[in-house]
Amino acid sequence: MSWIDDKAYQELDRVRKAKEKQVYPYFHAFESGGLHTSIAGKPIVNFSSNDYLGLTTHPLVKEASKKAVDQYACGLSSSRVQATTVAHIELEERLANWMGFEACAIFTTGYQAMVGTLMSLADKDTTLILDNLSHACILDGTFLAAGTPGQAPEVRFFNHNSARSLERCLKSKQRKNAIVLLEGIYSLDGDEANIQELLEVADRYDAPIICDDAHGTGTLGKRGTGIIEKYGLQGRIPIVISTFSKSLGGIGGLLFGNKDVVDHIKHRARSFLFSASLPVPIVAAASTILDMLEKDGETLVGELHDNAHYMRSSLVELGFDLGDSNSHIMPIMCRDERKALFMHLALLESGVHLVPLTYPSVKEGQERLRLNVTRGHTREDLDKTLELLDTFGQAFFVQSGEDVGAFIEPL
Ligand SMILES: Cc1ncc(COP(=O)(O)O)c(C=O)c1O
Numbered sequence: 001m002s003w004i005d006d007k008a009y010q011e012l013d014r015v016r017k018a019k020e021k022q023v024y025p026y027f028h029a030f031e032s033g034g035l036h037t038s039i040a041g042k043p044i045v046n047f048s049s050n051d052y053l054g055l056t057t058h059p060l061v062k063e064a065s066k067k068a069v070d071q072y073a074c075g076l077s078s079s080r081v082q083a084t085t086v087a088h089i090e091l092e093e094r095l096a097n098w099m100g101f102e103a104c105a106i107f108t109t110g111y112q113a114m115v116g117t118l119m120s121l122a123d124k125d126t127t128l129i130l131d132n133l134s135h136a137c138i139l140d141g142t143f144l145a146a147g148t149p150g151q152a153p154e155v156r157f158f159n160h161n162s163a164r165s166l167e168r169c170l171k172s173k174q175r176k177n178a179i180v181l182l183e184g185i186y187s188l189d190g191d192e193a194n195i196q197e198l199l200e201v202a203d204r205y206d207a208p209i210i211c212d213d214a215h216g217t218g219t220l221g222k223r224g225t226g227i228i229e230k231y232g233l234q235g236r237i238p239i240v241i242s243t244f245s246k247s248l249g250g251i252g253g254l255l256f257g258n259k260d261v262v263d264h265i266k267h268r269a270r271s272f273l274f275s276a277s278l279p280v281p282i283v284a285a286a287s288t289i290l291d292m293l294e295k296d297g298e299t300l301v302g303e304l305h306d307n308a309h310y311m312r313s314s315l316v317e318l319g320f321d322l323g324d325s326n327s328h329i330m331p332i333m334c335r336d337e338r339k340a341l342f343m344h345l346a347l348l349e350s351g352v353h354l355v356p357l358t359y360p361s362v363k364e365g366q367e368r369l370r371l372n373v374t375r376g377h378t379r380e381d382l383d384k385t386l387e388l389l390d391t392f393g394q395a396f397f398v399q400s401g402e403d404v405g406a407f408i409e410p411l
Pocket of ligand 1: 109110111112135137183187212214215242243244245251252253
């Protein structure tokens, strides 16, 4: 046994204790794909999926992937530089056109698209300005860039969604160029970027915005192209990063921008150059979902919004606190780790999967269950979940906010 084993053992203390008490909530193994699955033989409705349009299991999507397996197999065994197919290029062109950008590059994950983009653009002449609730891919891209010998950019954080705080960062920046990083919808709180005000400030300081619209693609704007469409900001946000892993049914990262910018990043991003290219069956699945969005995006997005509206108004009526959410991602604030874990367990026993978010994913006192409403949930799924949430929420004092200390042993 080396020090590595000792370190792992010590750092797993909290996980081990949760497993011993049978309240460990992660890595439950699904027995099929989609929003309606099973865990250990028990049917489950999944509200922790990001399959926002419920299209991952659509027969046409599966059919397209199966055909691509026959033509291209499951993997291309190399990176895009020497493993690009006509399917990749066709889809990049179609996506760029759909989104209203000159060019698009398909990475293997959204995480890699962001990390590679930041490492390609940020250098010693750059200040990166991040929202303090930024996703891990923005943080990691920034920290990797900041660790590049001789080229480290300056890094500043602004208070979540605050235009005043962003302005303070821009005013006092020490480097010639600045990049502002935003997300279309923040995935832990389900709130949209305050994009119009932030853009107005960024424009005054000539600071381009990179927007990670992973959760806005397929969900915002009439056609589902994202936050830019929703607020009519075409041509004003030069770079958008997104993913196939939410509304577009698979896995894969997306970079949108002007031709030269995308081309430059394709030749610089180490996460693009040194990682295998996206398998064609996944490209084919995304391409089929894009067909559907192009044909009738308005109906698909409208159906998602109908479900989200129904769930939001019902949850509020039942007395739940949804924090700052104003989208289909709804945190059910428990503000207590035990409440969040016990709610998760009780719901799972009753056939509903809702993942709890606890410290360090969120601050202490901000513990919650995250409920992702999708177009693929039926009214029956929503009603059953509302009834269970109400029952268990009352049992664990979630709606009333009372302390559970006297009733439930500490973990
Ligand atoms: C805001 C945001 N950006 C990027 C990603 C990464 O996407 P992918 O799953 O394609 O790596 C995620 C997924 O968790 C996300 O929530």
